Amino acid sequence: MQTALQPRDITFKQLRQACSNCSLRELCLPNELNAEEMKQVDELIGQGKPIKRGEALYRAGEPFRALYAVRVGFFKTSVVSEDGREQVTGFHMSGELMGMDAISADHYTCDAVALEDSEVCELPFEEMESLSRKIPALQHHFYRVMSREIVRDHGVMLLLGNMKAEERIAAFLLNLSQRFQIRGYSSMSFHLRMTREEIGSYLGLKLETVSRTLSKFQDQGLIKVQNRLIELRDVDGLKQLVNSCQG
Amino acid sequence: MQTALQPRDITFKQLRQACSNCSLRELCLPNELNAEEMKQVDELIGQGKPIKRGEALYRAGEPFRALYAVRVGFFKTSVVSEDGREQVTGFHMSGELMGMDAISADHYTCDAVALEDSEVCELPFEEMESLSRKIPALQHHFYRVMSREIVRDHGVMLLLGNMKAEERIAAFLLNLSQRFQIRGYSSMSFHLRMTREEIGSYLGLKLETVSRTLSKFQDQGLIKVQNRLIELRDVDGLKQLVNSCQG
DNA sequence: CGGACCGTTGAAGAACTTCAACTCGGGTGG
DNA sequence: CCACCCGAGTTGAAGTTCTTCAACGGTCCG
Numbered sequence: 001m002q003t004a005l006q007p008r009d010i011t012f013k014q015l016r017q018a019c020s021n022c023s024l025r026e027l028c029l030p031n032e033l034n035a036e037e038m039k040q041v042d043e044l045i046g047q048g049k050p051i052k053r054g055e056a057l058y059r060a061g062e063p064f065r066a067l068y069a070v071r072v073g074f075f076k077t078s079v080v081s082e083d084g085r086e087q088v089t090g091f092h093m094s095g096e097l098m099g100m101d102a103i104s105a106d107h108y109t110c111d112a113v114a115l116e117d118s119e120v121c122e123l124p125f126e127e128m129e130s131l132s133r134k135i136p137a138l139q140h141h142f143y144r145v146m147s148r149e150i151v152r153d154h155g156v157m158l159l160l161g162n163m164k165a166e167e168r169i170a171a172f173l174l175n176l177s178q179r180f181q182i183r184g185y186s187s188m189s190f191h192l193r194m195t196r197e198e199i200g201s202y203l204g205l206k207l208e209t210v211s212r213t214l215s216k217f218q219d220q221g222l223i224k225v226q227n228r229l230i231e232l233r234d235v236d237g238l239k240q241l242v243n244s245c246q247g
Numbered sequence: 248m249q250t251a252l253q254p255r256d257i258t259f260k261q262l263r264q265a266c267s268n269c270s271l272r273e274l275c276l277p278n279e280l281n282a283e284e285m286k287q288v289d290e291l292i293g294q295g296k297p298i299k300r301g302e303a304l305y306r307a308g309e310p311f312r313a314l315y316a317v318r319v320g321f322f323k324t325s326v327v328s329e330d331g332r333e334q335v336t337g338f339h340m341s342g343e344l345m346g347m348d349a350i351s352a353d354h355y356t357c358d359a360v361a362l363e364d365s366e367v368c369e370l371p372f373e374e375m376e377s378l379s380r381k382i383p384a385l386q387h388h389f390y391r392v393m394s395r396e397i398v399r400d401h402g403v404m405l406l407l408g409n410m411k412a413e414e415r416i417a418a419f420l421l422n423l424s425q426r427f428q429i430r431g432y433s434s435m436s437f438h439l440r441m442t443r444e445e446i447g448s449y450l451g452l453k454l455e456t457v458s459r460t461l462s463k464f465q466d467q468g469l470i471k472v473q474n475r476l477i478e479l480r481d482v483d484g485l486k487q488l489v490n491s492c493q494g
Numbered sequence: 495c496g497g498a499c500c501g502t503t504g505a506a507g508a509a510c511t512t513c514a515a516c517t518c519g520g521g522t523g524g
Numbered sequence: 525c526c527a528c529c530c531g532a533g534t535t536g537a538a539g540t541t542c543t544t545c546a547a548c549g550g551t552c553c554g
Contacts, residue, residue: 156400
């Protein structure tokens, strides 16, 4: 494993860029840091580690050393049950943190796989933890980020437990749209980085159901689908769908 | 709200008992604390606040001030969607922490309702946060507890996304059994604190399906059901169920 | 003792899955 | 450069699982 990392480390250093200059700073780090604090954080964080499409950033069972922030690209995280069923637990885009599940058991419990060529920043957890004792805003930030993950998971539980296929897909598309918008990309038209099967796994549906539902939405004029390119045509219609049918 | 709390506060103080004497200490707090650290924690934590069956400890939207540890009793937490659908996000027994969802948005996002007469300990979050900067073990403990909640949620997502009704119910019963065992209660026979509907909400099933499945398990000799009293008769059989059917 | 709530069970219906056939597009090797 | 092939996606038809609707029994509590 160590040897495999060496060629990467070269690129790693070439791409090095301080958090203080990073446009994603508001997403990853608390915004109340002063220059001195920022510098301390900068010194800990390893930046721009590239992960090729299809590669795993980490896998379930590997020892925990760091959290990872997506710098560019797109990831899925998934858990696998004892009998081999995969459940996608999340899709992660720039500025989002991965690996928080690993703190409790000291090893990762998910696989994190890049769905396109990506780069991540490495946050060595022990060091961050100890730095967060000196910088209250940083400590609070980590509590908040973990809390946000819990809230997000509850939202997925609501979706999986109560919603019908059409509502799930509509909610999924709206969620992606919103997250692209926050990052300055178009919220009305975007490229899906994942397969129908991965969407299905995340939403508790089979890939055929995902495909059928997207086709149905297109027939209804809600969206336009061209392979993985999605264009939202009637956002209000989609929103109504999410809050309409009784589950 | 303040007035309603006053009669409680009397009992609150009557029941006061230090964490250092509490048998649940290993569940709530890190076990590496020395006497001095323990004392500091003790001084912050409000103990033995009683919540009657059916009452809410907190509700979604209320401002966040404290985490709560179940001392005695049993709680459910649930989120409600915009159109009024309830999703039970968890059942919580003694030693377990509730309210971590509230850190990110500074208000609770769930309702927490007692399913039997209960008592909770109050952990004022801001004070705990600042104390945790002085006690590394305490800080690490909170990170771990939140991480554990994330892992648990991923497990529920796997259950809701991939499992059939029988597998969900079997997994649910085995999970309860294990948690009772940890607390020194019988793992083979226990009382369900929640209705069939609440089980169904948690597992993404209708109450009739829950009822039918329990009856079926009884017919198969896996369990014995008497209202809310459950007796496990074939734990291995249940375990096989969880890891058998392909979802 | 009456009523509300909880739970059980049957039968019919809806929603999703499964199985299967086919299309499309991109990459590879002849 | 083109043929081929593979993975991804679409669509139809049949099948399964769960839900819905409805009726009824039990139990707890005022």
